[in-house]
Amino acid sequence: MKYVTLLIGLFGLCFAAWLVINEGPQLIFSTFAAAGWGVVVVSAIHFLHMLMAGRGWQVLWPTFRRPKLLLLAWVLWVREAVNTLLPVARIGGEVAALDIMKKAGMPLASNVGSLVVETTLSVLTTFLFVIMGLWMFSMRIPEQGMFLQWVLGLCVSAAILIALVMLQRAGGFQIIAKILNGIAQGQFKHLNQSGAKLDRAVMAFYSRPSRLFSCALWSFLAWFIGAIELWVALKFLGYDASFSDGVILEAMIMATGSAAFFVPASIGVQEGTFLLFGKMLGIPTEVCIALALVRRSRDVLVMVPALVIWQIHEGKILFKKNVINSLHKNNP
Numbered sequence: 604m605k606y607v608t609l610l611i612g613l614f615g616l617c618f619a620a621w622l623v624i625n626e627g628p629q630l631i632f633s634t635f636a637a638a639g640w641g642v643v644v645v646s647a648i649h650f651l652h653m654l655m656a657g658r659g660w661q662v663l664w665p666t667f668r669r670p671k672l673l674l675l676a677w678v679l680w681v682r683e684a685v686n687t688l689l690p691v692a693r694i695g696g697e698v699a700a701l702d703i704m705k706k707a708g709m710p711l712a713s714n715v716g717s718l719v720v721e722t723t724l725s726v727l728t729t730f731l732f733v734i735m736g737l738w739m740f741s742m743r744i745p746e747q748g749m750f751l752q753w754v755l756g757l758c759v760s761a762a763i764l765i766a767l768v769m770l771q772r773a774g775g776f777q778i779i780a781k782i783l784n785g786i787a788q789g790q791f792k793h794l795n796q797s798g799a800k801l802d803r804a805v806m807a808f809y810s811r812p813s814r815l816f817s818c819a820l821w822s823f824l825a826w827f828i829g830a831i832e833l834w835v836a837l838k839f840l841g842y843d844a845s846f847s848d849g850v851i852l853e854a855m856i857m858a859t860g861s862a863a864f865f866v867p868a869s870i871g872v873q874e875g876t877f878l879l880f881g882k883m884l885g886i887p888t889e890v891c892i893a894l895a896l897v898r899r900s901r902d903v904l905v906m907v908p909a910l911v912i913w914q915i916h917e918g919k920i921l922f923k924k925n926v927i928n929s930l931h932k933n934n935p
Contacts, residue, residue: 631889631892631893631896634840634841634889634890634893635840635893635896635897637839637840637841637893638836638839638840638893638897639839640839641835641836641838641839641840641897642836642839642897642900642904643904644835645832645835645836645839645897645901646900646901646904646905648828648831648832648835649828649829649832649901649905650676650905651828652825652826652828652829653676653679653680653683654676655821655824655825655828656725656821656822656825657672657673657675657676657679658672658821659721659724659817659818659819659820659821659822659825660675660679660721660818662814662817662818662821663720663721663808663811663814663815663818664713664717670704670707670709674704674707677703678700678703678704679700680905680909681699681700681703681909681910681913682697682699683696683906683909684696684905684906684907684909684910684913685910687902687906688902688906688907688910689910697718697722699913700718701715701718703913704718706920712800712801712803715801715804715805716801716804716805716806716807716808717804717808719808720808720815720818721818724815724818724819724822725822727819728819728826729826729857729861731823732823732826732853732854732857733854733857733858735850735854736850736851736853736854736855736857736858737854737858739847739850739854740851740854740855740880740883743847743851743884744883744884826853826857829853829856829857830846830849830852830853830854831846831849832849832853832898832901833848833849833852833853833894833898834846834848834849836894836897836898837849837886837890837894839897840890840893840894840897841890842886842887842890844886848884848886851880851884852876852877852880852881852884852894855876855880856869856876856877856898859872859875859876860872860873860876873895873898873899874892877891877894877895878892878895881894
């Protein structure tokens with residue numbers, strides 16, 4: 604499977620390189636260079652998205668045991684970095700998030716419950732943001748006739764999302780445990796009790812409608828930060844864009860990125876989306892591809908430090924554990 608992922612990633616990289624070469628690398632890179640410090644500004648803006656998303660996650664928890672906002676923002680930073688830069692099909696970040704929360708002393712069941720609900724609401728608000736972006740796109744360019752086709756496609760996604768929520772409310776972890784026991788002829792009976800505990804944690808978070816609404820609202824508003832990033836980037840690239848351009852492009856990137864979740868870092872897919880929809884909005888080709896380079900640069904500036912800091916922290920924890928184990932062996 605890893606070789607398939609590698610091949611898909613290489614194909615996407617070749618496609619992105621072809622776009623640059625085909626459209627004229629000198630003009631594209633000169634346009635990109637014009638952004639200058641704009642790349643740093645766009646990268647800095649992205650941290651606001653993490654804080655807003657972190658606040659949305661935080662409000663899910665009861666007031667008396669809410670995690671600190673900076674902790675959740677750190678967890679989201681690492682989660683996004685892992686899902687964005689590593690070939691993990693957008694799920695490795697959730698595993699990393701649970702590991703960080705566990706090492707911070709937070710209870711596993713509550714961690715899983717909050718993460719499941721937060722992720723579900725994040726998918727829901729992504730869906731709503733994409734619908735809004737499609738509607739805005741159809742208003743700008745009605746002759747394209749794409750709105751209905753996209754909405755029909757999103758209806759399938761909505762059906763999957765509804766089924767996912769129903770599964771969670773029906774005791775999804777216990778159902779999975781029963782399936783595993785059936786396949787393994789009862790070798791995982793201990794999972795039934797753990798599954799029931801996790802299901803109770805999920806339902807505890809779902810039982811607070813006001814907090815669910817607050818989380819969804821914060822999550823939905825956080826997506827606009829990505830649109831602001833693109834709008835600011837276009838300004839630095841010398842193109843007089845409207846804010847709606849940023850919203851439409853961000854929505855299209857979210858839609859195609861979700862559909863192509865199996866492509867590492869959405870490489871090639873993201874560049875093609877910027878070029879296709881950017882040109883439809885009247886943005887010059889070189890600006891579209893330069894904008895894609897700004898987004899890639901933002902990913903490097905924001906996400907790589909998260910991975911480096913995370914690994915340094917993990918290394919320190921492992922070193923301390925090895926030292927303690929060594930002392931116990933030498934002094935039984």
